[in-house]
Every structure is written in C-alpha cells, then in structure tokens.
Amino acid sequence: MSERLRLADTSAAANVERIIFVGFLVIRGGVVIQTLTATILLVSALDIPPAYTAIAVVATLWSVWLAVRHRRPAHFASAPAWELAVDWLIALATIVCAGQTMSGDRLIGTWDAWFYAWITAATPTFAVWPLSRRVPPILAVGVAAVYIVTCLPSNRDIASTVFINAGTPFIFALVGAAICSMLRQLAATTDENVRLAADLAVKLERERHWFHTHNVTGLLTRLAESDTPKEILPHLRQQALFEANRLRADMDHHEISSPFPETGSALSDVCRLAARGFGHLPIDLRTALARQTRVSQGQALVVYSAVVTALYNVQFHAGRVSQVVVHADNRDGRWEVSVCDDGDGFDAANTKLGFGLEQVVEQARGNDIAVEITSAPGEGTCVYLRGAAPNGVAPE
Numbered sequence: 001m002s003e004r005l006r007l008a009d010t011s012a013a014a015n016v017e018r019i020i021f022v023g024f025l026v027i028r029g030g031v032v033i034q035t036l037t038a039t040i041l042l043v044s045a046l047d048i049p050p051a052y053t054a055i056a057v058v059a060t061l062w063s064v065w066l067a068v069r070h071r072r073p074a075h076f077a078s079a080p081a082w083e084l085a086v087d088w089l090i091a092l093a094t095i096v097c098a099g100q101t102m103s104g105d106r107l108i109g110t111w112d113a114w115f116y117a118w119i120t121a122a123t124p125t126f127a128v129w130p131l132s133r134r135v136p137p138i139l140a141v142g143v144a145a146v147y148i149v150t151c152l153p154s155n156r157d158i159a160s161t162v163f164i165n166a167g168t169p170f171i172f173a174l175v176g177a178a179i180c181s182m183l184r185q186l187a188a189t190t191d192e193n194v195r196l197a198a199d200l201a202v203k204l205e206r207e208r209h210w211f212h213t214h215n216v217t218g219l220l221t222r223l224a225e226s227d228t229p230k231e232i233l234p235h236l237r238q239q240a241l242f243e244a245n246r247l248r249a250d251m252d253h254h255e256i257s258s259p260f261p262e263t264g265s266a267l268s269d270v271c272r273l274a275a276r277g278f279g280h281l282p283i284d285l286r287t288a289l290a291r292q293t294r295v296s297q298g299q300a301l302v303v304y305s306a307v308v309t310a311l312y313n314v315q316f317h318a319g320r321v322s323q324v325v326v327h328a329d330n331r332d333g334r335w336e337v338s339v340c341d342d343g344d345g346f347d348a349a350n351t352k353l354g355f356g357l358e359q360v361v362e363q364a365r366g367n368d369i370a371v372e373i374t375s376a377p378g379e380g381t382c383v384y385l386r387g388a389a390p391n392g393v394a395p396e
Contacts, residue, residue: 017075104154124176140173274307290328318343
C-alpha cells in the first residue's frame with residue numbers, strides 16, 4: 001500500500017525525503033560513473049556489442065531523468081509506482097543483455113560485467129519509492145534469480161561465487177528498505193508530535209486567556225456594583241491592579257515566568273500564594289500538614305489556578321460568607337487540597353458548572369489530579385483536588 005506523504009517544506013518528512021533523494025543521487029551517480037567508464041573502455045577497445053552499449057546508455061539516461069524529475073522539491077514522496085517498475089525492468093535488462101552478448105567467462109569478475117555494479121546499486125534505491133517496505137526485497141529476489149539463471153550455466157565451476165553475488169542485491173535491498181522506512185516513520189512521528197504540541201500550546205494559551213478573562217470580568221462587575229462593601233474595595237483594587245499589569249504584559253508579549261520552580265514546590269506554599277490578595281475574605285488557611293508535601297510544577301500551577309478560581313467564585317457568587325477554609329493535607333502518599341465556604345451554595349447535581357470551575361476540572365485531568373465539587377443550596381460549596389506527590393515530600 002502506498003505511503004505517499006503530503007509535505008510542508010519545513011516538516012521533518014520533507015527533510016527526510018531530501019536526505020533520501022541525496023542518497024539516491026550519490027548511489028546512482030557513483031554507479032553511472034562506473035558504468036560510463038567501463039562502457040567507454042570497452043567501446044574504445046571494440047570489445048563490446050552494440051546492444052550492451054545501448055542498455056548502458058538507457059540505464060544512464062533513465063537515472064539522470066529520475067534525478068531531474070524529482071530534484072524539486074527534492075523528494076520521491078509523490079513518485080508513482082510505475083517508475084519503480086521501469087527501474088526494476090532496466091536492472092533485469094542489464095543482466096539479460098549481458099548474458100546474451102557476453103561469453104560466460106566475462107560475466108563475473110571483469111570490467112565487462114558492469115551490470116553487477118548496476119544491480120547492487122539499484123536494489124537499495126528501490127526503497128526511495130514510498131511503497132510497502134516489503135516491495136524492494138521482493139524485487140531484489142527477482143533480480144537475484146535472473147542473475148543466477150544468466151550466470152550459473154557458464155560458471156558452474158564457481159557456483160558458490162554466483163550464489164554469493166546473487167545474495168548481495170537482496171541484502172542491499174533489505175538495508176535500503178529498512179533505512180528509508182525507519183526514517184519516514186521517524187519523520188511522521190516527529191511531525192505528529194509537533195502538530196500535537198502546537199495544538200496543545202494553542203489550547204493552553206486560549207484556556208489561560210479565558211481563565212483570566214473570567215476573573216477580570218467578575219472583578220470589574222464587583223467593582224461596579226453599587227452595594228459592594230466599602231471595606232473590601234481596597235482589596236478589589238489591589239486585585240484589579242494585579243490583573244491590569246498581567247494583561248498589559250500579555251499585550252506587550254512579555255514572557256511571564258511560572259511562580260513555581262521546575263523542581264516542584266511545597267503544597268502549603270502553593271496554597272498560601274493562591275490565597276494572597278483575598279485578604280477581605282474570611283479565609284482560614286490550614287496548610288501545616290502539607291508543608292512537607294511536594295508537588296510538580298504542573299500540579300502546582302493547577303492547584304494555584306483552582307484555589308484562585310474557587311476564591312473568586314466565593315467572592316462573586318457565594319453571597320455573604322462567614323468562613324472560607326483552605327485546607328491542605330497529605331495521607332499515605334496522596335495529597336488533598338480543599339476550598340470550602342459557608343455561602344449560598346447551589347444545586348450541584350442539576351447545575352452546569354461555570355466556566356472557571358470547568359477549566360479547573362479540565363486542567364486537573366491533564367495533570368493526574370482528581371476534582372470533586374460538592375454543594376447544596378444554603379450549605380456552601382467545597383472544591384476538592386486530590387493527587388499523588390511525584391517525589392514524596394518536599395525538602396526541608
């Protein structure tokens with residue numbers, strides 16, 4: 001089955017095809033030079049039949065035509081199967097022509113036998129056509145069979161040499177097929193990973209903007225409400241300044257580094273950092289049991305975003321609350337972070353989650369973190385995050 005590729009100029013597949021094309025040029029170019037040299041010497045000595053000269057010219061012109069035809073964009077990825085069939089038939093023709101025009105003692109071990117150099121160079125390049133990797137070895141078996149039939153009758157005294165020579169094109173075809181197949185598979189995998197990484201980057205960027213847009217719009221709404229208590233306005237303004245600076249940096253395309261190191265962070269530090277800026281809420285921060293619990297950078301970012309989102313939801317939607325508990329714990333190698341309030345609550349079983357909590361759930365799944373949200377009208381809301389610490393406990 002054809003494995004033809006649609007190539008972009010900068011893709012790994014395109015680069016691999018260029019490498020394969022250059023390999024074809026080197027191998028065929030070398031054997032063309034050998035063939036022309038041998039043919040010229042034989043013709044000058046008037047020691048070569050015209051038919052043998054003709055097949056040398058045909059084989060040479062054919063290879064030159066292939067090189068010119070595929071020089072742009074320098075690959076065989078779209079090459080049709082009939083070209084391979086012609087290339088194979090020309091290889092067979094060189095053997096048959098030699099057998100019909102040369103005496104038996106000139107078919108092995110002499111310059112007259114340039115056809116052998118041709119078939120050993122042609123068979124590994126059968127793999128440049130992007131067909132099944134089984135095709136080149138099968139074609140090489142045909143080449144080897146014709147070689148044996150042609151050379152063995154007049155060289156029975158060196159039959160072992162004939163059979164050994166016949167095995168070389170098959171081995172070369174296997175090598176060519178294996179190399180080309182592996183290179184193309186590697187390129188396809190690389191391009192797929194690049195595509196997935198680009199899609200993920202776009203998704204993360206979109207989610208990041210949506211996450212902060214959710215927070216900013218809620219913050220602006222609260223600032224604009226006439227019944228917003230005056231005592232919390234300084235805290236809201238502080239939050240607004242932070243968001244304004246972040247958005248300004250985004251618009252200026254400044255890189256915002258993660259607040260958490262790649263080596264991981266203590267879970268208690270993540271929770272404290274997330275709760276900072278919500279001083280107007282009655283937060284009870286209980287993180288002592290997670291001081292030694294270490295989470296990865298990815299987990300830290302998810303926990304941070306989740307706690308911030310949960311606290312914004314308390315600020316925007318919970319009504320009047322008398323207590324918000326941010327709790328972090330670690331038991332038997334698994335940690336838990338919860339944000340619970342005693343606000344208005346909602347019917348969790350029959351209410352679709354808002355955008356902020358939906359993003360928390362989706363981001364958590366990608367970092368092996370389980371999320372549970374419980375709530376009931378008049379009974380407040382709890383958001384639970386649970387995961388396994390990758391390296392046990394945080395360093396002292």
